[in-house]
Amino acid sequence: MEFSKIEALLEKYFEGETSIAEENELKDYFSSPNVAEHLEQYRPLFGYFAEAKEQKLTNNVTLISKKRKVAWLSLAASIVMMIGIGTYTYFNVNTVKENQELGTYDDPEEALEATQKALAMLSDNVNVGIEGVQYLQVYEITKNKAFVE
Structure with a gap:
């Protein structure tokens, strides 16, 4: 393969103007054993794609449904609201009693x-x-x- 053609493809690749076929041509070139010395620095870049294809996901990820989150959130919100109403009622009852005693004389x-x-x-x-x-x-x-x- 001509080095000037590969260099031109690399130039297009870094400009973001290559097609899928041209990118595949670059991947094939850099995965072959006869890469020019001055282009060796690009081998890991294109070799990464081949390695990434071979990797398999082995971790199982458990997903929590939104319904469970909403249920817990609504339960927590109702508990907070009940505590707030109870606190307000507790402290407000004493204030109402004190206000009723103001201004009354026997x-x-x-x-x-x-x-x-x-x-x-x-x-x-x-x-x-x-x-x-x-x-x-x-x-x-x-x-x-x-x-x-």
């Missing part, structure tokens, strides 16, 4: 004192807000004087 005088304290606190906070509004009114008057005149 003694009318005690209720009057609590109401007066709440109204005094509200009055203090409203007065602070009114002071802030007064500053805004002074600002508006000054701004109007500066820009109108």
Whole structure:
């Protein structure tokens, strides 16, 4: 076989332009004993394909069906959801009981004192807000004087 033809085929092979017949020709050439010295470096490349054909798969792979995975996943999700609902219910029951006890007085005088304290606190906070509004009114008057005149 001509070396120039093999070199041209190798060039086409590395460019990705060979046909199946040309690739088979290269495999046959590199599996033969008379390979040119300067082309010896390509022998393992084409020899690999022959070795790969002879290898047999000996390991048995067990496949797990998707139905089993979905079943286990749904079971785990339902358990997590039940634990979440139980935890929420456990902690929420105590909160509801505490909220029902707020603001109830048996003694009318005690209720009057609590109401007066709440109204005094509200009055203090409203007065602070009114002071802030007064500053805004002074600002508006000054701004109007500066820009109108």
